[in-house]
Amino acid sequence: MTTQAMVPSFNDSQLPDVYDAVESEVRSYCRGWPVEMAGASASWLTDTSGRRYLDFFAGAGALNYGHNNPLLKRPLLDYLSRDMIVHSLDLATEAKTAFLETFQRLILAPRGMDYKVQFPGPTGTNAVEAALKLARKVTGRESVINFTNAFHGMTLGSLSVTGNSMKRAGAGIPLVHATPMPYDNYFDGVTADFHWFERVLDDSGGGLNHPAAVIVETVQGEGGLNVARAEWLRALAELCNRREILLIVDDVQMGCGRTGRFFSFEEAGIKPDIVTLSKSISGYGLPLALTLFRRDLDVWAPGEHNGTFRGNNPAFVTATAALEAYWQDTTFADQTLAKGGLMRDRLNAIATSNPKISARGRGMAQGLKFDDAPTAAKVCRAAFERGVLMETSGPADEVVKLLPPLTTPDAEIVLGIDILAEAVASTSS
Incomplete structure (x- = not known):
């Protein structure tokens, strides 16, 4: 043609x-x-x-x-045609029950992930804000390590761990309590960039406070499709574990199968402490976001972090349908x-x-x-x-x-x- x-x-x-x-x-x-x-x-x-x-x-x-996608549209239209609940905050609903049970059965359990699921609000930046807030609450520390060319969202906390100078400038205030480190291959292989982080942690003159968390993308989508090697991600996870630093993987854009497996970090064989999901988790383009974290990190008090649109039931319906249609096997x-x-x-x-x-x-x-x-x-x-x-x-x-x-x-x-x-x-x- x-x-x-x-x-x-x-x-x-x-x-x-x-x-x-x-x-x-x-x-x-x-x-x-x-x-x-x-x-x-x-x-x-x-x-x-x-x-x-x-x-x-x-x-x-x-x-x-x-x-x-008709596999997702049919259950959505059926749900809406029956006048089922659409907005529910964090009330229990049939759609939410089905999603949680399906996500546990098809995604978490087969991967040995004992995560709790939080619905922080409808977008990826909501999931990141909840992750940062939780990491600081759990550890009692303020500093977070992010990476060069990272993008994590447009709200203030997410911007503080984002690298893009134009987007950061839009905040209008200083973005503090975050320290950037070189992403994998930032120096084009000239040096083992990752190890500078550990050296500064050990140096009493390095000026780096003990971080609450490290936040990383396995593939930096907005940053230019920079791909972290599996061995680099494993070394980062091991360092965080040794130093009692929580590891957050932002899988908002690269999760839900974009790189092959459901989570983009599966290839590296790591299990982050906290994971953020949004974008394609609803399957249909409907707003939905999840913050996943280890069960022992669930220290929230009821209502301590909430949002008006965290109970998007049409999105639960399509998310469940997507998991059933595409993630029963490999x-x-x-x-x-x-x-x-x-x-x-x-x-x-x-x-x-x-x-x-x-x-x-x-x-x-x-x-x-x-x-x-x-x-x-x-x-x-x-x-x-x-x-x-x-x-x-x-x-x-x-x-x-x-x-x-x-x-x-x-x-x-x-x-x-x-x-x-x-x-x-x-x-x-």
Whole structure:
């Protein structure tokens, strides 16, 4: 097929005037994709003019099972049609009971994870805030260690452990009680960056207070698809255990199967003290977040941390359906790993032909890094004009990041990356 003909070139925004007139200038994604979307199914979106777009963005990782997945939509519509409870704070409901029992049976128990589940609020940053707050309450310490290029959310606590200077500046106040350390391979293999952390802990002149926790992403999605090696993660977990520092893994974007197994840290064979989940845990793009933690860390007093929308029952329904449909065994994870291999092979083929491009990522979170950072945005724009949605990431927006739904067929993965190859070629000519 001729991919160039899928979507015409966009010179000006085709959005209704109300967006400029009424909505805040803070909006971002609609600037890169200046069309009004109308419908979505599986791996495709359709705008109001009828043009279709292959989705390699998946709601920033919130749609691992695609748009309007019928396996999740049917139980949701049935639930709503029966006038079942929608908003419930933390009341016990049938939908919540089913989710907790299914999550325990299919996710926690098979992995030997004796975690308690907290519903902190509807988004990933809520889960991170609860994790930080709990770590400080348990240990009685204030300091938290984070890593270079990390992203953990946009509220103040989450921003304090985020690396991006532009996002941090939006806080408007000093972001304190967090100390950044070099992420794996931050120095391009020149030194064992991880060990500087332990040295400072041992040095009475190092100026580092004994931390309450370390928070880490196994793959830094917003940070540029930086992948931590399994051995680095194991060493970090061992250090935290020796020093009585709680280990928090932020699995908001990379969990729920994005890298293959349900949790992104499973490959490393570690069991964090605290885990944060959101984005695709509802399965359907509905707001839901979890903070998981070791049973002995459950020191909360009733109502000490709460939120109005922590009981999103439609999200419990779709989350339960997603677990039942995709996580009964390892089939879905194996398929995701195979698709990730397909993505990597085709991205490597693009990178091999251009010495200023390199492939990076893990599972179905992969992309291309451009030595000339502004090229990445140009490539995303060219891909959009050809009918594929993808975004940039990294400290200089130098990485084209691909997050297709995990349910995307192989043929559509090939199509999307072929269009990406065309977009790369068009910006180089």
